[in-house]
Amino acid sequence: MQIKGQSALVTGGASGLGEAVARALAAQGAHVAVLDRDADKARRVAAAIGGVGLAADVTDSAALTAALDGVEQAHGTARIVLHVAGIGGAQRILGKDGSPAPLEAFERIVGVNLIGSYNVARLTAARMAALQPLDSGERGVLVMTASVAAFDGQIGQEAYAASKGGVVSMTLPLARDLATHGIRVATIAPGLFDTPLMQTLPEPVQQALAASVPFPQRLGQPGEFAELALHIVRNGYLNGETVRLDGCLRMAPR
Template identity: 65%
Template sequence: MDIQGKAALVTGGGSGLGEATARELARLGAKVAVLDVNLGNAQRVANDIRGMAVHCDVTSPDSVHAAIEAAAAAHGPARILMQIAGIGTAKRIIGKDGNAAPLEDFAKVIHVNLSGTYNVARLFAAACVKLEPLTDGERGVMVFTASVAAYDGQVGQQAYSASKAGVVGMTLPMARDLAQHGIRVCTIAPGLFATPLMKTLPEPVQQSLAASIPFPQRLGQPSEFAELACHIVVNGHLNGETIRIDGALRLSPR
C-alpha cells in the first residue's frame, strides 16, 4: 500500500516507538492521527507533524470507537493502523515477603497489552471492511507491537511476556480471518530500544544492556522500528508474520 495520502492511526503515538512511527508516517505523506491516553504528549507530536491528537484508552470500546470516528471526520477513513500502546511491569510471582503476586497486576497488563490490541483491531477492521478496495484488492493494514520477551522473557516478566506472546499468537489467525476482506496483519517484536523509558535508567545500566546485543552493540533507535513498521505497509506480501528487530539479541534469564 502506498502511504502517501492515506489516513493512519497510531496508538501510543505520544512517545517512544509510537512517536517515531507517527513521525515517519507523516514524513512519507500519511495523514496521521496520534492516539494516546496522554493527550498532552499526543498534541505535542501532532503539532510537529501537522496531524491530529486524539485521547484514546485502548481498553475502552467507547473510547476507541470515538477516536476512530474523530480521526475519520478529520482525515477520512483510516487504512493504516499502528498499534504501539502498551505497558510493562516486572514482578516475581513470589515476593520477598513470601506472598504471591497480586492477580490484579497480571490482569492489568493482559488487559492493556493483549485485550487492548484486540479491541482496537476489531473496531478498526469493522470500519475498514466498508471501504472500497484499492487497485490490488487491499483495504487496510494493521501492525501490532509485541516484544522479544514474547519468546524469551526474563524473571518477573510473566505478565508482560504472556501479553506479548498473546499478540504474537493472534497475528496469524487474525490475518487469515481478515484475508477475505483485504486487510493485512503483521506484528513487530522489538528488542532493547532507546525509548524515553530506557533513557531514565543510569547510563552504566544502558551501556550494559547495549553490550548484551550481539550486533550492532547499541540500543535500537526508535526510527529503525518506525522504518520497519512503514515497510510492512508498503510491502504487500508481508502478512500474518511477526518480525523480530533486536540485533540478534536473546534475553538472559535476568
C-alpha cells in the same frame, strides 16, 4: 500499500516508538492521527507533523470508538493502523516472603497489552472492511507491537511475556480472519530500544543492556522501528508474520 495520501492511525503515538512511527508516516505523506492516553502529548506530536491528536485508553471501547470517529472526521477512515500502545512491568510470582504476586498487576498488563490490542484490531478492522478496495485489492493494514519477551521472557516478566506472547499468537489467526476483507496483519517484536522509558534507567545500566546485543552492539533507535513499520505497510505480500527487531538479541533469564 502506498503511504502517501492515506489516513493513518498510530496508538501510543505521543512518545517513543509510536512517536517515531507517526513522524515517519507523516514524512511519507500520510494523514496521521496520533492517539495516546496523554492528550496533551498526543496533540503536541500531532501539531508538529500536521496531524490530529486524540486521547483514549485502548481498553475503553467507547472512548476508542469516539477517537476513531475523530479520525474519520479529520482524515477519513484509517487504512493504516500502527498499534504501538502498551505498558511494561515485572514482578516475581512469589515474593521474598513466599507470598503470591497480586493478581491485579497481572490483569492490568494483560488487559492493556493483549486485550487492548484485540480491541484496536476489531474496531479498526470493522471500519477498514467497509472501505472500497484499492487497485491491489487491499483495504487496509494493521501492524501490532509485541516484544522479544514473547519468546525470551525474563524472571518476573510472566505478565508482560504472556501479554506480548498473546499478541504474537493472534497475529496469524487475525490475518486469516481478515484476508477475505483485504486487510493484512503483521507484528513487530522489538528488543532493547532507546526510548524515554529506557532513558529513565541509570547510564551504566543502559550501557550494560546495549552491550548485551550481539550486533550492532547498541540499543535500537526508534527510527529503525519506524523503518520496519513502514516497510510492512508498503510490502503487500507481508502478512500474518511477526518480525523480531533485536540485533540478534536473545534475552538471558535476568
